[in-house]
Amino acid sequence: MYAALWRLLPGGVFLKLIQLTIILVIVVFVLFEWVFPWIAQTLLSEQSTVE
């Protein structure tokens, strides 16, 4: 899986590393901004009220 990704990216080792960093940043941003909030809201929505 990751070996295939490494082969797919163009350029030398340095360029590949830069591209991987960018991909990682985008993935983390998407997770933090949309995916994780959705999971938290759906699965871990705990009460903090008295009722």
Place this chain on the structure above:
Amino acid sequence: MSSPTRPSIRKRTKLMRVTGVTGEVLITAGALMGLFLSWHLVLNDTIQGDRQNQSASALAQQWQAPESSSAEQNQAAAIVNPSNEEPPVTVSPAEGEAFALLYVPRFGPEYVRTIAEGVDVESVLNSRRLGVGRYLESDQLGDYGNFALAAHRTTFGAPFGDIGELRVGDQIYVEVPEGWHAYEFRNLEYVWETDVQVLNSFPKLQEEVPGYRVITLTSCHPKFTVSERVIAYGLYSGWYPRDGGPPTEIADLVKENS
């Protein structure tokens, strides 16, 4: 260096390849779960907390009268005393709407949150821009009785994360367009989640006790669990009209937001 090992790679069986990919998938899943937990339990309290703070600052800005800013600057150094006027009663808006601002200096020098109507988990308590809500069954802000609020103690911005750090005598300020209500923190109490009597007009008492304005903050206890509730009570300590300037303790923060 290459000739003896290369051919053996090419001879990798299908089983080996499946095992390799499965391993990578599992490692990735583990890393994602670790990332999620650190986000949910730690990082997001800062991320979402900052956003809730920003939306509160934006609301504070709307309430600043443009001409009063110079007057407030002149008074910045003086000690502002509460007024003898009767505080105004804020009639709450529709559910999910912010109508007041909460300042608790003990929760940090920059701390300000909106107070929204209702304690709906999804639309208020978990919200990225709200976070603190008023119990619909509690009394109106400024009126006699109990003004009761709820917020998360951990996760979703954790507006009441430091509720356990409150000390007797700490001030809790609530801003409305007309000025600032001040309450003085009195005590904490730990109750079961079913103990709705903390929301009574005078907390825990069935009968009416005239002449008291109380603020009640409710949150989860112990941290990261929902088995009990921690309750913080405060008693009214004064009304500061907007013309007279903000209470000294939060004057800098109010000025910063104007």
